[in-house]
Amino acid sequence: xxxxxxxxxxxETVDDVWEGESLLYALRExxxxxxxxxxxxxxxxxxxxxxxxxxPVCSCLVAVGQAQGxxxxxxxxxxxxxxxxxxxxxxxxxxxxxxxxxAVQCGFCTPGLIVASHDLVERNPEPSDAEIRExxxxxxCRCTGYEKILDAVRLAAARKRTAGGKAVRS
Amino acid sequence: MVAPVKSPGHVAxxxxxxxxxxxxxxxxxxxxxxxxxxASDLWIDGMLWGATLRSPHPRALIRAIDIGPALALxxxxxxxxxxxxxxxxxxxxxxxEDQPVLASGQVRHQGEPVAIVAADHPETARRALExxxxxxxxxxxxxxxxxxxxxxxxxxxxxxxxxxRYQPVRVGDVDAARERADVVVSSEFEVGIQDQAFLGPxxxxxxxxxxxxxxxxxSTQWIHNDLKQIAPCLGLPEEKIHMTLAGVGGAFGGREDxxxxxxxxxxxxxxxxxxxxxxxxxxxxxxxVHRHPALMRYEYGAASDGRLLYADVEIVLDGGAxxxxxxxxxxxxxxxxxxxxxxxxxxxxxxxxxxxNPPCGAMRGFGAVQACFAYESMMDRLGEACGLGPVEIRRxxxxxxxxxxxxxxxxxxxxxxxxxxxxLETMPMPPELDASDPRNLPGGVSQATRGEGVVRxxxxxxxxxxxxxxxxxxxxxxxxxxxxxxxxxxxxxxxxAAAEVGQGLVTIQAQIARxxxxxxxxxxxxxxxxxxxxxxxxxSRQSYMSGGAVKAACEAVRADLLDLARRSxxxxxxxxxxxxxAASGAVLAAxxxxxxxxxxxxxxxxxxxxxxxxxPVTGQGRSHTQLALCVHRAVVDVDVDLGLVKVVELAAVxxxxxxxxxxxxxxxxxxxxxxxxxxxxxxxxxxTDGLVRNPSFTDYLIPTILDMPPMRLDILEYPxxxxxxxxxxxxxxxxxxxxxxxxAAIRDATGRPLTRVPVRPEHVI
Numbered sequence: 001x002x003x004x005x006x007x008x009x010x011x012e013t014v015d016d017v018w019e020g021e022s023l024l025y026a027l028r029e030x031x032x033x034x035x036x037x038x039x040x041x042x043x044x045x046x047x048x049x050x051x052x053x054x055x056p057v058c059s060c061l062v063a064v065g066q067a068q069g070x071x072x073x074x075x076x077x078x079x080x081x082x083x084x085x086x087x088x089x090x091x092x093x094x095x096x097x098x099x100x101x102x103a104v105q106c107g108f109c110t111p112g113l114i115v116a117s118h119d120l121v122e123r124n125p126e127p128s129d130a131e132i133r134e135x136x137x138x139x140x141c142r143c144t145g146y147e148k149i150l151d152a153v154r155l156a157a158a159r160k161r162t163a164g165g166k167a168v169r170s
Numbered sequence: 171m172v173a174p175v176k177s178p179g180h181v182a183x184x185x186x187x188x189x190x191x192x193x194x195x196x197x198x199x200x201x202x203x204x205x206x207x208x209a210s211d212l213w214i215d216g217m218l219w220g221a222t223l224r225s226p227h228p229r230a231l232i233r234a235i236d237i238g239p240a241l242a243l244x245x246x247x248x249x250x251x252x253x254x255x256x257x258x259x260x261x262x263x264x265x266x267e268d269q270p271v272l273a274s275g276q277v278r279h280q281g282e283p284v285a286i287v288a289a290d291h292p293e294t295a296r297r298a299l300e301x302x303x304x305x306x307x308x309x310x311x312x313x314x315x316x317x318x319x320x321x322x323x324x325x326x327x328x329x330x331x332x333x334x335r336y337q338p339v340r341v342g343d344v345d346a347a348r349e350r351a352d353v354v355v356s357s358e359f360e361v362g363i364q365d366q367a368f369l370g371p372x373x374x375x376x377x378x379x380x381x382x383x384x385x386x387x388x389s390t391q392w393i394h395n396d397l398k399q400i401a402p403c404l405g406l407p408e409e410k411i412h413m414t415l416a417g418v419g420g421a422f423g424g425r426e427d428x429x430x431x432x433x434x435x436x437x438x439x440x441x442x443x444x445x446x447x448x449x450x451x452x453x454x455x456x457x458x459v460h461r462h463p464a465l466m467r468y469e470y471g472a473a474s475d476g477r478l479l480y481a482d483v484e485i486v487l488d489g490g491a492x493x494x495x496x497x498x499x500x501x502x503x504x505x506x507x508x509x510x511x512x513x514x515x516x517x518x519x520x521x522x523x524x525x526x527n528p529p530c531g532a533m534r535g536f537g538a539v540q541a542c543f544a545y546e547s548m549m550d551r552l553g554e555a556c557g558l559g560p561v562e563i564r565r566x567x568x569x570x571x572x573x574x575x576x577x578x579x580x581x582x583x584x585x586x587x588x589x590x591x592x593x594l595e596t597m598p599m600p601p602e603l604d605a606s607d608p609r610n611l612p613g614g615v616s617q618a619t620r621g622e623g624v625v626r627x628x629x630x631x632x633x634x635x636x637x638x639x640x641x642x643x644x645x646x647x648x649x650x651x652x653x654x655x656x657x658x659x660x661x662x663x664x665x666x667a668a669a670e671v672g673q674g675l676v677t678i679q680a681q682i683a684r685x686x687x688x689x690x691x692x693x694x695x696x697x698x699x700x701x702x703x704x705x706x707x708x709x710s711r712q713s714y715m716s717g718g719a720v721k722a723a724c725e726a727v728r729a730d731l732l733d734l735a736r737r738s739x740x741x742x743x744x745x746x747x748x749x750x751x752a753a754s755g756a757v758l759a760a761x762x763x764x765x766x767x768x769x770x771x772x773x774x775x776x777x778x779x780x781x782x783x784x785x786p787v788t789g790q791g792r793s794h795t796q797l798a799l800c801v802h803r804a805v806v807d808v809d810v811d812l813g814l815v816k817v818v819e820l821a822a823v824x825x826x827x828x829x830x831x832x833x834x835x836x837x838x839x840x841x842x843x844x845x846x847x848x849x850x851x852x853x854x855x856x857x858t859d860g861l862v863r864n865p866s867f868t869d870y871l872i873p874t875i876l877d878m879p880p881m882r883l884d885i886l887e888y889p890x891x892x893x894x895x896x897x898x899x900x901x902x903x904x905x906x907x908x909x910x911x912x913x914a915a916i917r918d919a920t921g922r923p924l925t926r927v928p929v930r931p932e933h934v935i
Contacts (some may be wrong), residue, residue, distance in 0.1 A: 018293055034211035035204020039369040039419070046866035047369055061300060075204035095202035095632050099194055101835035105841065106672025107201030108369040108419030130609050136875045140867065142369055144671045145840030146875040148833075160464040
């Protein structure tokens with residue numbers, strides 16, 4: 001089976017898809033995009049979270065065939081534009097907030113948490129702590145105890161509101 | 171050497187921040203961008219995929235292995251069994267080599283590796299495993315740890331069998347003290363098997379090298395100890411094996427023992443092709459050792475004023491079939507068995523035993539966690555029996571600088587337990603339960619009630635953990651530091667073999683280099699065997715040990731730099747802010763101008779002060795280098811109708827000697843507390859007749875962001891004059907004290923005795 005997917009803006013085609021092959025496997029092993037992580041491969045940890053047609057999903061639970069003709073955005077696709085002069089990535093505000101708030105330790109959960117948090121602050125520019133917890137309840141982190149992750153989401157939302165200047169809810 | 175396409179590289183730490191500042195992680199940008207090369211991300215052209223056939227039985231004889239059908243499957247390149255191990259047949263993390271590379275003749279735990287496969291595709295490798303025919307003769311597993319102690323000669327799971335280590339501790343006269351005691355309390359306690367549950371699976375890549383050796387890219391906690399175990403099993407000299415640390419997705423002790431390292435290397439050497447192995451979550455539950463489960467009996471006697479007179483303790487730790495790190499886990503449980511309290515008469519009997527239960531070894535807190543749950547539960551019972559509150563009973567018996575531990579070891583540096591408890595007691599309490607929002611209730615939005623059955627409780631816990639390796643082990647650390655001008659800017663390169671497992675060691679190394687060398691630009695080289703041993707990233711020791719080594723190497727480099735400067739600037743006295751400075755503070759020159767084309771490089775080894783083995787009869791001896799304290803207060807809401815627990819808040823006071831990086835340190839305390847919360851209320855590998863019932867994240871639950879409450883932290887700095895910058899290891903202590911604090915709070919809420927962790931719903935209804 002051949003499958004064509006738009007991944008981070010460009011069309012990607014994979015051949016000889018085997019039965020049971022997940023979108024996560026195709027991204028990681030065929031398309032050179034290992035940013036989405038393989039921590040449990042059964043939809044419990046959220047570390048493989050990607051956008052599928054703008055909706056966050058566990059890519060381990062999506063058969064790659066189901067993604068045929070659809071639009072996928074991974075953590076690699078959140079980085080804005082090409083690397084800067086020094087080769088550094090131009091980070092999305094959510095990515096930058098995770099660095100600045102100390103929300104990254106081993107970092108294996110981070111890509112999934114960043115996609116989930118990105119989705120949250122897009123939908124809700126001023127999430128309460130209870131809303132952050134609800135939105136990230138499907139993402140396991142074993143290192144941080146989540147406190148700095150909450151800090152990161154609060155920081156990202158605040159920066160986004162300041163930068164946007166118009167997204168603040170009344 | 172051919173490097174993988176995706177491979178560990180230098181990480182630049184161009185940011186600012188010396189020791190004491192919350193500098194950002196040098197690898198943070200790579201990690202948030204999805205570009206960091208974890209072990210399971212490694213990839214190289216032409217690589218094969220390895221897979222492992224594991225025993226379905228906890229105990230069985232292997233009568234025959236038929237690899238023929240698997241070998242015949244197209245795409246399969248190798249199928250190997252114990253007969254193919256090129257060198258020594260077994261290995262072990264702490265010098266006892268009793269764990270077979272591949273099972274020979276017998277399997278001794280469920281999930282023990284029996285055969286390995288390399289194939290063109292991971293799915294082909296998986297199918298090949300199903301085609302390997304193993305004829306087992308199933309034996310009844312030995313699973314009762316106390317029965318093994320009673321009859322160690324008969325109940326042997328392997329030649330070594332029976333008791334791994336028996337370590338008594340004897341102080342004073344317990345029986346005489348019992349006669350004098352006004353108050354006696356006793357209880358039995360149980361701790362279930364906890365899993366490290368790191369998120370990055372065991373994974374790595376083995377690439378055959380041209381000289382007949384192998385290059386290994388793996389996620390581990392201690393590269394050089396891996397090498398020491400791998401080389402003899404491969405029948406290769408250590409020089410032919412080059413190891414590089416691949417990105418580590420958490421460790422918590424679970425990567426101290428080898429997993430796929432020898433297997434991948436065997437397959438690569440046999441096929442002449444690179445071989446990648448990556449476990450899935452199910453396999454990971456069988457692919458590493460867990461925290462020892464414990465059965466404990468405690469009896470304490472005290473005077474009527476609450477002062478402890480004696481402790482009579484038995485601790486039984488089930489290590490499973492192989493030795494792993496059980497010897498040292500037992501040592502910790504024995505030496506720290508009554509925690510940070512002054513007790514004049516002590517009798518502790520600590521045992522490790524071999525069984526066919528899941529193999530156990532290192533996990534954050536290492537032997538001290540199990541005892542801590544018991545001794546803290548005892549302090550609460552004693553307080554109640556004496557009519558004293560939980561804080562007062564602890565304060566009355568607390569150690570301080572100059573006190574003796576159970577081992578007779580004098581605590582030589584500050585141990586401010588009583589003031590820590592007082593600070594904790596006066597920290598603000600969280601607001602009362604607002605039941606109008608169901609998200610605040612135990613069970614959250616799944617709650618079916620309006621909170622009618624919810625009761626609140628408050629509990630306290632204290633933990634004492636040894637920092638660095640103990641009992642005479644010289645766990646040195648090595649660092650190489652190079653200073654040169656690159657692109658017109660003075661740049662320090664720091665190279666160690668120390669494993670960055672998420673704890674932030676690379677950040678600390680860069681901070682130390684900035685502070686000691688006065689330069690801003692620091693690069694951290696990948697950890698590999700191209701530099702000397704760094705010791706393990708465990709026992710909360712790397713800031714102390716590799717931090718100490720980096721500091722020492724930087725000091726040597728700085729001395730050379732100043733010597734160089736004095737050739738033209740005789741008054742040169744310091745390096746600061748990238749400048750050579752006179753004693754008066756006057757700036758003399760830029761470091762770059764002094765260095766020119768000169769490269770200054772030094773390698774230094776760092777050792778902590780020597781420790782002693784515990785006496786095998788009395789348990790006495792100065793067995794630990796450094797000790798660290800953390801205290802927790804937990805507030806819980808318990809729904810006694812539904813059996814649900816919500817931890818409302820955790821507050822902690824910890825003495826860290828010196829804060830090197832507050833942000834990273836807070837992350838360690840938060841994360842350690844979360845793992846203690848997991849042990850208190852949800853985490854347990856369930857075992858029936860040696861078989862694991864819940865090897866998945868569906869059934870083995872770790873705390874989510876909904877389970878982990880907000881934390882209040884009060885971090886103290888009482889410097890330890892023996893340690894670099896006065897620091898005290900910080901990663902493990904919070905994992906000890908949060909568990910008993912939470913269970914005490916649940917007891918306070920429910921009045922139930924709660925003698926085992928994790929607490930289950932039926933225990934609180």
